[in-house]
Amino acid sequence: MPTAQPPPLNVAIIGGGPGGLGAAIALSALPHISVTLYEQARELREIGAGIRIGANCWTVLGLLGAEDGVKGHVEERVLQRNGLSGELLAEKNLDGALSGGGSVKERSGVEPQRVRRTRLQSALVGKVGEGIIKLGRKLVRMEKVAGGKGGSVVVVREHVFRDHSIKFTGTTIFRTLIPASSVSHIPDMTPATTWWHGPTGHMYSSLVDDPSELRPEEQMFEIAARDVCDPATVTGKRFSWGVPATKERVESFFTDYDPRVRETLAIVPEGQWKEFSAFAGPRLEKLVAWEGRVVLIGDASHPLSGAFGSGAAFALEDGWILARAIEYARGDLQAALDIFDEIRSPYYYKMYQYLDQIKASMQNAKAANPTQSFEESLEARVNAFGGEDRLSWIYGNDIKDVWRKWVDGKIAAKSVK
Ligand SMILES: Cc1cc2nc3c(=O)[nH]c(=O)nc-3n(C[C@H](O)[C@H](O)[C@H](O)COP(=O)(O)OP(=O)(O)OC[C@H]3O[C@@H](n4cnc5c(N)ncnc54)[C@H](O)[C@@H]3O)c2cc1C
Structure with a gap:
């Protein structure tokens, strides 16, 4: 890796959701980077009601210094009920034991909370520097400017991944x-x-x-x-x-x-x-395009449609890892975006694989019992989707640890050569 002072880098971020805001915080903390965030809305309004902040989200919010003020209802008890009869099917307590030992609380060290989305947004916006956010600015097309200097990272999908589409x-x-x-x-x-x-x-x-x-x-x-x-x-x-x-x-x-x-x-x-x-939409094979000058983060990079109820955490993790990769590559933007892709693409791949497995297991249960009653299908549904315990690689993901392991792997690989 080059050791000289990295050259200045201008970064344009498209979109002021959790992904864009988190990336703006993480990137503008790097001394050689100048960030501008363009958001199409005229004001940053969050209308999605509530959002779950689990251990993975708390970790990255802490790294961004944006956890203050994010406060809500601690999920002490989560119940699964038959919506028609009201029968209680399953119950999870925060202090309840997890497979592999410990409780959600002990293992993650923080309590999962349900918070107003506006609070998460305010906490993030409050950490984005003055003048970075430009409202009422929509990306409508992208052009390569003759003689334009390399070194802009833009976060967008349909403008550069033209063959990729998402459907209702x-x-x-x-x-x-x-x-x-x-x-x-x-x-x-x-x-x-x-x-x-x-x-x-x-x-x-x-x-x-x-x-x-x-x-x-x-x-x-x-x-x-x-x-x-x-x-x-x-x-x-x-x-x-x-x-x-x-x-x-x-x-x-x-x-x-x-x-x-x-x-x-x-x-x-x-x-x-x-x-x-x-x-x-289908998984994107690669999150980097436009000769290594464009990278996708957040929902744009993995159109999973909120499948795991943790997309804000994924988006924030993306922004933080992107900043680490740029910092590590010290001026080599192509290398930085490749590092980002190397770390995040397999993670999203694992999520798509998991969803495919769930779908297959539900279909198998139905095929084995074509006259499956509502109660039987409900049992299959409730059992199929793992929670904190079965999906600790999602809900307990420690992005700092992910980065440390990646760096350790590189050091180990070099010492073997
Ligand atoms: C029903 C539901 C429940 C969910 N529950 C949870 C939950 O409990 N916990 C959790 O962590 N996640 C949850 N999610 C997922 C979470 O909301 C998303 O994953 C998260 O908002 C993704 O952030 P983002 O920044 O990538 O995208 P977004 O939040 O979609 O932000 C994208 C921004 O880009 C702007 N934009 C788009 N195109 C342009 C353009 N051309 N020019 C300029 N600006 C543009 C948009 O206006 C928008 O502000 C849920 C999602 C759904 C649908």
């Missing part, structure tokens, strides 16, 4: 935040975080605030109600960002659910629902 998956998610006090009288709706599973979707509900911080009347409750259909049956345009949905539309998917679910949905005031359509 058939999953529609309705999300809202309402005062927790408005549902506190409904049995079992609070304080546990609960999945109410139905035949073609589920309702997820959770508190999102820390009771030691806010008065009871200020605390909020999150609902994410999901329906899955065959995407081929859907006509009309779908949007991945939140568009308004009526009460009637949302409630129509849950008419046969447990009365507690229906009562909760009925309490949401008209005009409070936002509808998100999930899009996903």
Whole structure:
């Protein structure tokens, strides 16, 4: 690796989501880098209700110095219920034992929390330096300028990976935040975080605030109600960002659910629902393009459609690793982006593989029992998806450790030569 002072590098980041903001924080901490972040929206607004901050996310937020102010509801109890009958199918406690020993709390050292998305966004924005974020600026095309100097990193997908496309998956998610006090009288709706599973979707509900911080009347409750259909049956345009949905539309998917679910949905005031359509696409073989000057991070790099509920953590990890790779390569941008790709692509590959395995195991269970009842399919669904324990390589991922191991591997490889 070159040892001289690295040359100055201008970096353009497209998008002010967790990925772009995290990358802006991590990259602008490097002395030779000048960062500009372009966001198409005129203001940075986060409308996605709540977000889960698990151990992987806490680790990277700590590395970015952005964990202060990110505070919410500690997921002490997570319940899985039959959404129609209300029957309790599974329960996980924060202090409960994990396979391999220890509890979620002990193993990760931090508590998973459900927080308002706005709090994560504010914490990140607060760490991005003055003048870096340019709002109301949309990337519409990219051109190679004759005689232009090398050394710009841009984070975008459709402009450089033209053969790659994402499609509506058939999953529609309705999300809202309402005062927790408005549902506190409904049995079992609070304080546990609960999945109410139905035949073609589920309702997820959770508190999102820390009771030691806010008065009871200020605390909020999150609902994410999901329906899955065959995407081929859907006509009309779908949007991945939140568009308004009526009460009637949302409630129509849950008419046969447990009365507690229906009562909760009925309490949401008209005009409070936002509808998100999930899009996903195949894994990209490589995250670097345009002669090593463009790199994808966050959702743009792995269109998984929120499959693991940890995409913000992945996006933040990407930004932090990108900064380490650029720092390590000391001016060799191509080498830096290759390092980034070498570390992150296999990680995403493992996620796609895992999802394929889940899909196959569900299909096998169905093939073995074609007359599978709703209860049987539900059991398969609840058992199929691992949590903190089975997926510790995701939820317990320590990105600092990942980087240290990569560097150690390079040192070991050199000493063998
Ligand atoms: C229902 C659901 C639940 C989820 N729950 C969780 C959770 O609990 N925990 C978790 O960690 N993750 C969760 N996720 C995933 C998480 O929201 C995403 O993975 C995360 O927001 C990805 O961040 P990002 O910065 O890559 O992309 P985004 O957050 O999508 O940000 C992209 C930004 O780029 C801007 N942009 C796009 N195109 C342009 C352009 N041409 N020019 C300029 N700007 C542009 C957009 O306006 C946007 O602000 C969930 C996702 C879904 C759908």
